[in-house]
Amino acid sequence: MAQQPVFDRDGEQREDEFIDDTTDAAQREAAYRERGTSRPLTVVGHPALHKECKDVTEFGDELAQLIDDMFASLRTAEGVGLAANQIGVDLKVFVYDCPDDEGVRHTGVLCNPVLDELPPERRILDDSNEGCLSVPGAYAPLARPDYAVVRGQDPQGNPVAIEGTGYFARCLQHETDHLYGYLYIDRLSKRDRKDALRQMAEGEPRYPVVANA
Numbered sequence: 001m002a003q004q005p006v007f008d009r010d011g012e013q014r015e016d017e018f019i020d021d022t023t024d025a026a027q028r029e030a031a032y033r034e035r036g037t038s039r040p041l042t043v044v045g046h047p048a049l050h051k052e053c054k055d056v057t058e059f060g061d062e063l064a065q066l067i068d069d070m071f072a073s074l075r076t077a078e079g080v081g082l083a084a085n086q087i088g089v090d091l092k093v094f095v096y097d098c099p100d101d102e103g104v105r106h107t108g109v110l111c112n113p114v115l116d117e118l119p120p121e122r123r124i125l126d127d128s129n130e131g132c133l134s135v136p137g138a139y140a141p142l143a144r145p146d147y148a149v150v151r152g153q154d155p156q157g158n159p160v161a162i163e164g165t166g167y168f169a170r171c172l173q174h175e176t177d178h179l180y181g182y183l184y185i186d187r188l189s190k191r192d193r194k195d196a197l198r199q200m201a202e203g204e205p206r207y208p209v210v211a212n213a
Helices: 025-035 061-077 166-179 190-202
Strands: 003-007 013-018 081-083 093-099 105-115 129-132 135-141 147-153 159-165
Touching: 025 061, 025 093, 025 105, 061 081, 061 093, 081 166, 093 166, 105 159, 105 166, 129 166, 135 190, 147 166, 159 166
Parallel strands: 013 159
Antiparallel strands: 003 013, 081 093, 093 105, 105 147, 129 135, 147 159
16 A cells, blocks of 8 residues: 655654555464464453553564464454453554454554544544453443554564554554553443443453453
8 A cells, every 4th residue: 555654753754554454364364373372361450451551662573472372362252453461461562353344354463553643524433332352241332433543563663554444443442542551441431331340240251361469
């Protein structure tokens, strides 16, 4: 896809390339997953979920193994997105394997994500239900923009950007939130948050989780 000019924190222009995350999505997901080992997931109340993660600064074998493990964990949990702190790792990286509203599958990785601030005319809110692997079994309506652009780095450290609409836009916003210490229930009213926690308490997660201390 065409490159999109942006500016870094020092005001220097750089090139963020919008990645093609749909071509060979199934094959790429399988390759990540088959190299990885599934890990238990953290749940609400675990300290890793409630603070901003550290920036990724090393783009090597250790990060590659983390990404593989995250895809394996995502498949075990039957989710569409997973942040590193959801397996207890204090790094700004998330993976996703998520369909958009047209059923097109998007699969990819983003390190050090930052969401674009949308102009008012692009902030069309969608109040669909949202859930989270770290709040297992709970769902609640949450208004989010139905369009998102998130910028960061790929696993090799190259600047990239991802664009999403509808359900996929919600996924990108949700996973970026995780890496800054926010769960979707933190954006709910007190009553809706209480209801989500009640839903979680009444069920059993369908995947291994880390017991909170």
